[in-house]
Amino acid sequence: MTRTKQSSVPHQQEAQGAGIAAAGAVAASDGQEAAAILAQARTQVDPELRRAIETLPGSLRRVALYHFGWEHADGTPAAGHAGKAIRPALVLAAVRALGGTPELALRAAAAVELVHNFTLLHDDVMDRDTTRRHRPTAWTVFGEADAILAGDAIQALAQRLLAEDPHPAAREAAVRIAACVMELCEGQVTDVAMERRRPDEVTLDECLVMAEAKTGALLGCACAIGGLYAGAGEEEVAALDRFGREAGLAFQLIDDIIGIWGDPARTGKAAGADLAVRKKSLPVVAALASGTPEAAELAALYGVLEPDDAPPEEGELEAMALVVERAGGRDWAQLHAADRMSRAVHQLSRAVPEPEAADGLLSLSEFVTRRSH
């Protein structure tokens, strides 16, 4: 999940989202609860995270402090924009939902956030992304080698936090995080390879597996680790993992919708941003696989972008967006996101039968899939 900006979802999705919430345990009101949970998680986990990063050797520490927003490129202190802390918040909310003590899981929550950030550092190098959290990416400031090595060290740091954690769940959390890293890497390999293939050679199933690996796996891992730290049983932990994965897929679908039809004034990114780079996002691949006349039209329009291709002409991206929509890509993505959220809520109810206890996790999942932030 490399995006950090996201708008409210389109109206149709809002309506469906409300439907899901009604079908689920508790309708999280207006996102204020989620915002409060996130802010609290940030406050609780930041000192742990900061303390861990301070133990990195000199050059790597500088890259990490810059990446996390705690230092400017010249090493002077910065206010910090270390992201929304969704993953640590999920860890702590899952601990709370299962009746555990969140304060005992701060190290694990920090480890999950470290893993997320190590993958961001590496993905930005591979994807040649130049902006992250409104600042130049670390590799553009410190060079590719330093960004790769800082990422390597941050992965090690995450594992060291768990290996040093006396909590009885730490060992199983370490196994889960390691397995999750492998899945994240496989997802990124698939993504990089997909970008080189022709759009009509890519199947929807492949895309969904990739999105689950890249986005769902770590959200699921965060929830599962929360369960482990609360002493939950195997079945509850598995259901929490599925909950995070389904919510992650819903998030990715909504994010892909915004990447095509988002309102630039609200999302801060250009309209049709994903179309401009010919990203094989889920609505596009669904449209291509629709078997409609528009699918063929889209396949002809949507080749692999070469570095020396001209920028899109006036109206070109709008025309593409319309073809994707007429081929059913938008409707499919919205329905599928709703379906994933409904599955997420179902899994949550298996792990946490009492609606009140599940409230924090539900709010967070609705926040990431519906809110403007």
Place this chain on the structure above:
Amino acid sequence: MTRTKQSSVPHQQEAQGAGIAAAGAVAASDGQEAAAILAQARTQVDPELRRAIETLPGSLRRVALYHFGWEHADGTPAAGHAGKAIRPALVLAAVRALGGTPELALRAAAAVELVHNFTLLHDDVMDRDTTRRHRPTAWTVFGEADAILAGDAIQALAQRLLAEDPHPAAREAAVRIAACVMELCEGQVTDVAMERRRPDEVTLDECLVMAEAKTGALLGCACAIGGLYAGAGEEEVAALDRFGREAGLAFQLIDDIIGIWGDPARTGKAAGADLAVRKKSLPVVAALASGTPEAAELAALYGVLEPDDAPPEEGELEAMALVVERAGGRDWAQLHAADRMSRAVHQLSRAVPEPEAADGLLSLSEFVTRRSH
């Protein structure tokens, strides 16, 4: 330690080496013992390593199997040239030296070997190295992204092996490996940065710290983990770590001597290979720091190589090698290597007082610093 080829050391070093061995516990005869220990380690650890790699997801597994020499680039089986297994052999020899059961440390030995190989995969990308173990490097075959991601996944795999290992020493081994990865990364950051600096701006101390981080740290970690798995005390484990580090530095010094004065017929690499790429190897930096008239001469000759610089002219590298030698770089490196080996032997005697028990570790350290392989 990214080199895999190495010749016998020059005559002077042989003489000093014999002196060191005499001063130490046991003179390892002719390297046959070490070769047998290495072969046994390979036989014991390979199945564990292979089993671990088989659990990687599809695309990453292919890169890893290629890198370890078990598959060709097209995925067909290969004979395997997975290196000399020095690090796993050190783990198992240290277990044996401290009276433990090597068979219980196979997973830890495999984890150390995985960490070594994850750093090789990443270093080759950063250093643009195109050959490793007589084959094209993984990034040249699969692309940079896949090589980076395979490396990431292999680091995770190493930590998973330890997190799943029921041995009571596994947790502390995981902490040590994570700390070692951070040191390896810092060493590589320093190395990459050094290559961009003017040779006379680089101090000998910096170079030694870097060499200890890049080469000594993992050898020390391997020995220390062996100690942990044998249930050794804190002091013994610390002495084993120092032993590995000192032997690692001795290795690096000898390797650097060979990189300048090695015999191409015996080393398989061109004479003056390190001079041709203006590597700031230890003998060169020692020569530059010697305060001799030749130091100034060398500084003028030895700028930072630019990509469009002409290849060296006939006799240029020989002339450089002579200046390094006249400035005392060769003598310094040989004496310093001898000093490091002597310190290594001293540390070994602290960890393992009985000469017979220390024999395996001593043979291995002499093998890596003296033998042709």
